[in-house]
Amino acid sequence: MGVTKGLMALPEVALAMLQGGAKGLADSRLENLRRLKEGGLRTTRLLLRVPRLSRVTEVVELADLSLNSEVAVIKALDQVSQSRKRKHGVILMVDLGDLREGVWPDDLGSVLKEIKQLRWAQVVGLGANFACYGGVLPTPDKMERLLSLKKEAEKILDRPIPILSAGNSSSLSFLLRRQIPFGLTQLRVGEGILLGRESTRREPIPSTFQDAFVVVAEVIELKRKPSIPVGEIGLDAFGRTPQFEDRGLRKRAILAIGRQDVVPEGLLPLDRGVRILGASSDHMVIDVTDLNRSLAVGDELSFLPNYAALLAAVTSPYVSEVIVGEKEEGRRNQKVAASFTM
Ligand SMILES: *Cc1c(COP(=O)(O)O)cnc(C)c1O
Numbered sequence: 001m002g003v004t005k006g007l008m009a010l011p012e013v014a015l016a017m018l019q020g021g022a023k024g025l026a027d028s029r030l031e032n033l034r035r036l037k038e039g040g041l042r043t044t045r046l047l048l049r050v051p052r053l054s055r056v057t058e059v060v061e062l063a064d065l066s067l068n069s070e071v072a073v074i075k076a077l078d079q080v081s082q083s084r085k086r087k088h089g090v091i092l093m094v095d096l097g098d099l100r101e102g103v104w105p106d107d108l109g110s111v112l113k114e115i116k117q118l119r120w121a122q123v124v125g126l127g128a129n130f131a132c133y134g135g136v137l138p139t140p141d142k143m144e145r146l147l148s149l150k151k152e153a154e155k156i157l158d159r160p161i162p163i164l165s166a167g168n169s170s171s172l173s174f175l176l177r178r179q180i181p182f183g184l185t186q187l188r189v190g191e192g193i194l195l196g197r198e199s200t201r202r203e204p205i206p207s208t209f210q211d212a213f214v215v216v217a218e219v220i221e222l223k224r225k226p227s228i229p230v231g232e233i234g235l236d237a238f239g240r241t242p243q244f245e246d247r248g249l250r251k252r253a254i255l256a257i258g259r260q261d262v263v264p265e266g267l268l269p270l271d272r273g274v275r276i277l278g279a280s281s282d283h284m285v286i287d288v289t290d291l292n293r294s295l296a297v298g299d300e301l302s303f304l305p306n307y308a309a310l311l312a313a314v315t316s317p318y319v320s321e322v323i324v325g326e327k328e329e330g331r332r333n334q335k336v337a338a339s340f341t342m
Contacts, residue, residue: 002193004017004027012323015041030047030062033047045063045065056077056080059088067091078120088121093129125161126146126161143166166185169187176205194213217257264276264278265309271302273290
């Protein structure tokens with residue numbers, strides 16, 4: 001499943017995921033699933049965040065499948081499904097130690113018995129999540145555990161469970177090393193597709209691009225200033241005590257981008273000789289002393305975002321998205337699917 005939440009389900013990117021071979025699209029937000037539905041992409045839609053009891057009607061309307069962990073919610077989904085005459089597939093999450101969503105394995109049997117009789121919101125899969133809250137890695141023994149829980153669940157339900165949803169981009173390294181055990185049928189991949197990195201060690205995935213998204217910001221001030229603030233030091237705009245290194249007089253630029261637009265710590269300058277010094281809500285201060293090209297007020301600088309920075313940029317109302325075709329992007333002579341400009 002191609003996970004579209006990193007781009008608020010931007011239709012062009014969702015379509016590219018399907019063209020690239022994803023069997024369906026998944027998102028954590030109902031708003032994004034609606035965007036996919038109204039965009040006319042005909043494919044299976046999966047809701048990633050366990051549904052709110054207060055929103056089950058929309059879940060049935062917008063998603064074919066959802067990840068679940070609460071009996072009350074699954075029963076409510078079943079009622080709505082029945083009244084709408086629209087079946088809904090439940091992927092029951094088991095918590096294999098990451099301590100985010102999921103039924104604890106000891107409780108799987110009793111949960112299944114409670115929902116076994118439901119006809120409209122039926123359990124069609126078992127799933128697990130890794131490396132999200134607890135940073136727990138999807139190791140081979142966790143995968144085997146998932147497989148054995150599936151067998152146990154099939155016995156209790158007395159029917160086969162077609163989907164075994166084995167995690168997110170952090171499980172990709174298994175797939176690439178061909179260590180994924182037979183029987184796991186689904187991965188839910190966002191970062192791996194969008195940024196070309198498996199997410200546990202952030203290593204590039206062979207044959208993918210790491211620069212499909214570029215954050216572009218404009219220089220609004222360019223001056224030589226000392227590298228240490230002058231005066232008594234208190235807390236910065238975000239309540240932290242800032243640290244400084246004395247590097248003498250430096251050429252500094254301010255960019256029109258800040259914490260309302262991105263996660264500054266998640267940006268990697270595309271130019272050598274650019275160092276990010278810090279950022280407040282609307283300003284990012286960078287050191288450009290070592291940049292070996294001329295820079296003027298009004299020029300733009302580009303950065304590669306990590307997943308957190310991409311997510312922040314896409315969801316910020318202050319950032320506009322520009323999709324750049326392969327041909328137009330001659331500058332770096334690399335494939336650029338989309339970029340974000342301030
Ligand atoms: C976001 C999310 C994913 C995708 O994670 P990536 O690391 O981007 O691949 C998968 N599963 C769930 C439940 C998610 O919330």
